[in-house]
Amino acid sequence: MKKLFAVLGYPIGHSMSPIMLNDVLSYYEIDAHYHPFKVSPDELETAIRGLKAIGISGFNVTIPHKSAIIPFLDGVDDLALSIGAVNTVVNDNGKFIGYNTDGYGFIKGLNPYISSFSDKKVLVIGAGGAARAIYFTMAKMKPFALDITNRTVTKAEELIEACPFETRSKALSLEDAANHLNEYDVVIQTTMIGMYPNISETPISLRNLNPQSLVCDIIYNPLDTKFLIEARQKGATVQNGVEMFVYQGALAFEKWTGIFPDVKRMRENVLRFLEA
Template sequence: MGKLYGVIGHPIGHSMSPAMHNDQFSQLGFDCYYQAFDVEPAQLEKAIEGMRALGIAGFNVTIPHKVDIMKYLDEVNEEAKKIGAVNTVVNDNGRLIGYNTDGKGLVLSLQRLTGTEIQPKSVLIIGAGGAARAIFVTLANIGVARVDIANRTIQKAKQLISVTNTAESHAISMKEAEASLERYDIIINTTSVGMSPNIDDIPLELTNLKRGTILSDIIYNPIETKWLRMGASLGAITQGGVGMLVGQGALAFELWTGEKPDFMRMEEVVINRLGGSKC
């Protein structure tokens, strides 16, 4: 019998991970299978005990378990500790070790989009929730020149910035961000504004956007948000949430297997599942 991998969350039926990973296992000829497990919050500890008992080789963690799972693991790597959440677990000879590939997944997708390193760039993050925290910590850790955070509640943005002192960062209001968009090379929306079914909403006005700015939205339903379409019409380079989704999955796959998966093929699988196209 081959190795078993999986993802835990609640609800979990919408997850793209089984399709992505099972296709890669098949493509690479690995005797492995990836299964989604619907785990209610009250059953999380028992579920982790079950993962241990079954010898599951690794698994992803999604909402609402990314924070609570940390107390049931044998080890959590330093970046995941700083982020305060785990989305990937590796079974290392019976020891469950937690990682967070969300922020690194976005960075990977941005580097593939631009073909260059992003350390010299000036970045604006919209939002100050869990996704913003993962992205901010990763950008700070890799030495990005400037990472500002715009949020409706500035105090929450300040709290997020306080988790690390390795980047030049400022907490700003949404209005201030809209007025000074020209200073940023990369703008990342980490909020749910614009997600289906509220597809006509936008997180930030783009009137002052400079041409060539990279607009990244972590939303992947719809594949291209109204905000991204507006940005493209103003000369921005745009990237939807499929990039981060595939990036974090690709890095998890590599942690489990030691092999780099086919990023483009994983992307195609997700886009096909979403019923869209790259155009």
């Protein structure tokens, strides 16, 4: 019997996951289909019951359901529970178990540049849901320092306090972070500032950027945000949001099938779609 995988979101038409994951299902000759479901917030509980009734093998969860879905699951991984968000659900013998692959997906995308964070000073820009997933997961990697800057400093402080993993962290204003930017080995932009159509915006001044640093932006539309363009002009190594998107999908695929897929193939598919 053909297996079914899915992604739930509202809206959902923009999702690249079906293109990326249906291709690797076919590539590994898995008799399955990955389908996007548009599920409004007031339909979420009904949708989960329906997916369980038809025996779906697993599914992804995207905005606005990542936190709202938790009460409707049979279990949640400890990291996902601490983050307070689920993006991947596995059907484990009839029980829906939630995971969060966003943070690990981001960190796996850094593997070509960083093998250990123990001597790295890291700055996270933003204190929203994506920042929380990346910050909590990176805290497990025990970096030398892991600071957060946000327009509202109290939100950064609350995120640091909520983290269940011990780490050296400071909450900084945007101005303080910009003034000390030369101290950081890795700078991670997690907000939506600079996303299409607001492509002329940047979240923080890069005037003091260390040219030896790695600068990441989780946005992938456009592929080169103004933030990354300025960082590259300063001499820094840059990475856009495609790697995080591809690796979080690869980790979900592995949880469903036991196969860690060809990320190069997945990346090429995503880039073709974005460039088109």
